[in-house]
Amino acid sequence: MTDALLQIENAVVRHGPVTAVDNVSIELRAGELVALIGPNGAGKSSLLNAIAGTIPLAKGGIRFSGRSVAGLRAWQRARLGIGLCPEGRRVFAGLSVRENLVAGTSGAAIALEPRIAEIFSLFPALAEHATRPAWQLSGGQQQMLAVGRALMRDPRLLLLDEPTLGLAPAVIEEVLAAARRAASGPRAVLLADQSAATASLKADRIYILRGGRIIASGAGGTLPDAALGQVLFAG
């Protein structure tokens, strides 16, 4: 198990008095797509943000490539190879599509142009709008921009927080297919989603979260809808 890319051990995240993530342990290996499924408030976002370092961990530990990331700030973790695509996309609205991609490479020794070309080939719609400010893009395009931006540093771990929210079914397919493609070679993807069906079909493994705890887990596609419904509605 030492080859795990990401090891989360007994993680606890608190927002003031509320415990958002309660003693969660998860492991990811390179090439895996793992989905966290659960209703709003289940703690998915908090867990992803704690991995990215944008919120602190109250207890437990996170190891990335065998090294503890405790005490590292978010920008240091990004430079280690953790890419975050946050809930609500958070694209830089006043920056152009190209600039959004460039912004994330601050301090990285990468060849900018080939990397941007790579992202554009992954999401051709972005290439068409390269010079437009991001706020003019549609929701789906903004989502692709957010994913593309997180991929600019070629991270080994990609964190996708609710990437399908508010998108049309065809676009959801496209985003999830991109996530699936991204989880290959040395890279792993950890994806959080409310809706179970699509994500679970694409994922290698899924974890069901509720109230900050993992209440079920299994291989992707193994949990039928009925079981998930049971989990979400009745506990």
Added chain:
Amino acid sequence: MSGTLSSRALAILGLLALAAWPLVFSSAYDLRVFGLAGVYAILVLGYQFIFGHAGALALTQGMFFGLAAYITAILGAKVGWPATVTLPLSILGPVLVAAFVAIPVLRLDTHYFALATLGIAQIALLIAIKWEDLTGGSNGLPGVPGLVLFGMAVPNGLPLVAVIWGAVAVCALLAWQIMRGLYGGAFQVMRTNLLIAGAIGIDSAKLRYAAFLLSAAYAGLAGALHAHMLRVVSPEVLEFNVMVACLSMAVVGGRTRVAGAILGALVLVHLPEWLRGFESYYLVVYGAVLLGMIIAAPEGVAGMLPVSVRKDLAGGDAARKGLHASAPSDGPVLALHGISKRFGGIQALRDVTFSVQPGEIVGLIGPNGSGKTTLLNVISGLYPADAGQIHFSGEAIGTCRPYELARRGLARSFQVASLVDELTAVDNVAAAFAGRVDRASPAATALTSRPLTVARAEALRLLEELGIAGHAWERAGTLPHGIRRRLEIARALALDPRLVLLDEPAAGLDTAEMHDLSARLRSLAQQGRALLIVEHNMPFLLPLAHRIVCLDRGSVIAEGIPEAIRLDPAVRAAYLGVDKLS
């Protein structure tokens, strides 16, 4: 109790020290500096209303001060009116100007408000310099008559200083009385969160306006006394330095506490004297001390003094007064018809129609982003719907402001923590009475303690009802999460609501707390109150609600009893994303 004693002892010691000051340092110069500190103390006491309590960075306080000084000088020296006439006029002048400029200015956001008030102050300064016939220009107006009180002249020196500090005492007492009463808590809620102030029936615009006028009145008194003390008025009184000094004193002393204004004025007026050793650099050190204070003591010097928890309550029957039972009505409490709302390109709500009956618990569910919170915001008046009608107890409420709805009996809890951490549990609830009790006589509510003690007694009864009376005198910030959620419900009940909107009330609660919450919500419904609950936790909501409305992408996709909703294919599809496959 020991907190009360020690703070009282401190206050008495402080007053004694103040009284002894002129006797110890009795040179004419020392007295003058001490008198100046008193003038500034009054100015800062006034400034605390708008800057401290209302939380608005007004930069007009120096202008009000200078205006009053000029009114005193012009009417006294040029027209020759006595101080008994000019003093009230000097207070009235700034108040009138404040009442006038507040109309366009007071609704502006922080940075615009600061700039607008600064602009007004600059205009006043330019007028004072350039309108030489009236103001004497840069040379100013000499020959301001001395102060006359009750037919007796007050000579400069110790008598005038005594009068000034007497005025400080009166002003301080007045400010203290207003802020220890029911409005003190209301100001604190408004400063913490405007949305929540509106949701508990506090008319923030009116409070801000009142605070602005009070600030101007205090500045007027300070300016007049300053003119009487110096006997000459020059444009210096209108310069930005006066404003900076006032602001610095409020920051260094403390923005909201009476002791802060007095300490701030005393310290900063004397600081240049104490820093004489730095010679020409003493003002640099002054700036550095100010900066250091902002960083090290955000609450100012007064913030380091202990705060006592006051527990005065009205006893007996008084507690029941002012409580009106919800009038039972026949029709639905809330009726939504065709509500639509767009934000830019997103249709947040589309033709939403449903109603809530008295005594009914309705659950509002839907995936993230389906429009639930938007709907709560539209119902509670935070933003208007683009189309459709809302009826509350049979009346159309499309254009009501949130505080008006709250006063009519529409209560709401928020997802985010919405309590004022510095206030005790009981005062958090009592603040919600401010909007209800003051309509008859705002002045009496401000100047007497009784409305607060009545509100507290009533609040305590509500805390008992929710089983948290044991925490009544603890500060809300120290309470555990489960207690805080109940406290929020107690505060909502202070509005005696016909309808309570609850946004994720079960978030962060453990199983036992959820059971307790369910039971309490049920008993509210049994009292005839209607509940509309947004909640993701189905095991909590489904057994509790009489009826469920499910939203998806802004539209109602299902409505019915919980068991039917649980099995509804459209709901399952929305939650599980099955439709997204097709």
Added chain:
Amino acid sequence: MLTLQLLVNGLALGAAYALCALGFVLIVNATGAVNFAQGDMVMVGGLFAVVLSSFLPVPGLVLLPLVLLLTAALGLAFSAIAYFPLRSRPPVSVFISTIAVGIMLQNAATAGVGPEPRTGPPLLTGGSIRVGDVFLSTQSVAIIVVAAVLFMAQHVLFNRTRLGIALRATAQDRAMAEALGIRVNAMIALTFALATALAGGAGLLLANVFFVTPTEGGNYMLKAYIAATIGGWGSLAGAVAGALLIALFEVVFPSLPLLWTGLDGAPSWLFSQTSATVILYLALLAILAIRPQGLFGEAAQRRA
């Protein structure tokens, strides 16, 4: 002829105001806070020019890089004492801390070099240049050219370089920028350095035509504040346009009776510097009352 001269003088003053306002808006965008010391930075830049030229009797243009460096360093120190300790507090705390820094700068200047007005070196030489049959002040033309170069440099930095894009990203969404690997604290400190250097540059540009006095900062700060407001809060181009408008008005308005003889009979107080300033403030109040989002709309809001 007179019109052209006035226009050039107005543009020169406006260019300096605009540099100051540009820095003001950069800090507003990066931190959400109003920098009350921005005008004092203009004064400090001017004083640096005065003091440096007493050691190095060279044209102001030669001193410009040195003044920019010195004021940039001052900006770093400024952010370290007045912004970073307060960054998790509400913006009004920073507002007040910058007032405190302003007090320190003004009084350090007074104590260091005395309260009397001083003159800095001309940018190139004194005198005037002839365009057709019109004589224009060399100094004014040089100010416009140098300011234009500084604007261009700022524009290229912010739009054409990775660093500049990271600066803008930080201003738009600090937490997101940090999650992408941007060192946001360094970016903010750098923004303060740039903002202060722009003000310092403006100080050097103005030091010859106008006197440098320790207490003049408030005036420049107000002009920057007003320019940022009428230009649309948060908009760089708007602030520059606003600053130019203000300065042109200030220069042209008192000279209206000279330009148009029909106004000869007007009372002297009407077309004065003072009434120009009063009208400016009244216009500002009217704009705030009617269009609280500024003349050109609020750029800061669109980011939300």
